[in-house]
Amino acid sequence: MKQNLTAIGYSELVRRYKLDALPHWKVSYLSSKQVQKRYIEEGTVVEVYTPRYDPGTSLEGHLTFALKHEGINLEILAGLFRIVSPEELTSIVKAQPTGKYARMIWFLYEWLTGEQLPLDDLSQGNYFHLLDGNKYYTLSGELEQRSKRHRVVNNLLGTPAYAPVVRRTEQLKNFQKMELDKEAQKMVGQYSEEILYKATQYLYTKETKSSFEIEKEYPDKRRTARFVELLRKASNSDPFSREELVRLQKEIIDERFAMDDYRDFQNYVSETISPTREMVHYVPPKPDDLPAMIEGWITSSKQMMQSEIDPVVTAAVVGFGFVFLHPFEDGNGRLHRYLIHHVLSARNFTPPGLIFPVSATMLKQILKYNEMLENFSRELMKRVDYDLNTDGELTVKNNTAQYYRYLDLTNQSERLYEFVRDTVDQELRVELEFLDIFERSRKKIREIVDLPDRKLDLFVRLCFEGNGSISGRKRKQFDYLSYDELEEMEQAVADEIKRYRQL
DSSP states (O other), X not given: OOTTEEEETHHHHHHHTTOOXXXXXXXXXXXXXXXXXXXXXXXXXXXXXXXXXXXXXXXXXHHHHIIIIIOOOHHHHHHHHHHSOHHHHHXXXXXXXXXXXXXXXXXXXXXXXXXXXSOOOOOSSOOEESSOTTTBOOOOGGGSEEETTTTEEEOOSSBTTBOOBOBOOHHHHHHHHHOHHHHHHHHHTTSOHHHHHHHHHHHHHHHHHHHHHHTTOOOOHHHHHHHHHHHHTGGXXXXXXXXXXXXXXXXXXXXXGOOSSSOSSOOOEEEEEETXXXXXXXXXXXXXXXXXXHHHHHHHXXXXXXXXXXXXXXXXXXXXXXXXXXXXXSOHHHHHHHHHHHHHHHTTOSOTTOOOOHHHHHHHXXXXXXXXXXXXXXXXXXXXXXXXXXXXOEEEOSOOHHHHHTOBOHHHHHHHHHHHHHIIXXXXXXXXXXXXXXXXXXXXXXXXXXXXXXXXXXXXXXXXXXXXOOOHHHHGGGTTSXXXXXXXXXXXXXXXXXXXXXX
């Protein structure tokens, strides 16, 4: 506890009831001074409140303060409801039966635990949304669930078995204002169908190789072709079922290691650092906890796909939610990136028929990508108690399900938006401009000498490799051309390369 400051809200509830939970995104303190301040400390928002915000010492005071000023943390609330007596919660609700925060406590207790408090259904009072749509990404319209008992509109992104949360941060709001989908569509519209066709062929292959290379794998042409074909069909697929996830997993990995169902054993992500030492980076849910969570993930994903929630945020929640559950022995990382492409394509964020090579950007910024994964795993691994035997079998010794059920995927959404922005601004733009310059070079050379396509492409490629000229040794491949023709052709390509660098 900080000097002269008193923890309030979720921090105090975690301390008082000895809750085992991942840290909340915000920590609140009460000060005796009349100065309120807010700052960031190691990625956590710290807010110091003045005495007028004092919640007192009661459970009701701190719980109400948390819901009002710190938002909803389903993991902490679920842990609290397992400890606090139903009688104490019933008293809180009875004291203010139509109060907003009392009804939130009432609804969330029954939703999270599946048990009812001894209270009659409400017959009066206005409905209100559980999550503030100005502060969170939420379900809306027909996807919302109206609870007549509590007169609450449930707009959470999932079910009690699995419900992710994403906050509407200023960074995410600013990304949305960029309208990267419209920028990409406008960019694509500047090029011919021929250029777009060539770009598409290249980008699918580049994305495939990058996705494998992130995991330090270098597939043969057969496996590359299979993954390319999966990506081509991503927008029209429906991956949100056990059968389809199993099928996709079989397509992605070596058939010798394919599985016919979700794992029934404990897997983990590790790195061998010596012949006798293994460094464990991440431990997913225990196999007994996985089925309910993955079904919850499927429900949540389907709902988000039907919603008007931002496509990049949806892709982050779907993709990173999946990889953190890690339902298969192998292929989870590639499937997670495939799911990101599926969402962006199916939600029409990606221009029709094209692909954003997001994995290529992730590969170039691999430290940022790994950091995004570690933001979750770092805190998780402080809490997972496990044994790893000499045969590489890992056993989790404590209860861990609560860590995976109610993920706050705000950070992952922000980082994915960064990758998408850089992909549009760099990978996509550069590739289209390169192909345009390449095609211009081909046309200029044809005006000098009408070479066969294969020889023409070879000449242009060698010129690009040689910064606008071809070495004397390589010129021998074109000994059927005159010296003047070669000089003029090289100059034509050099002019286009210069133009390309000025773009």
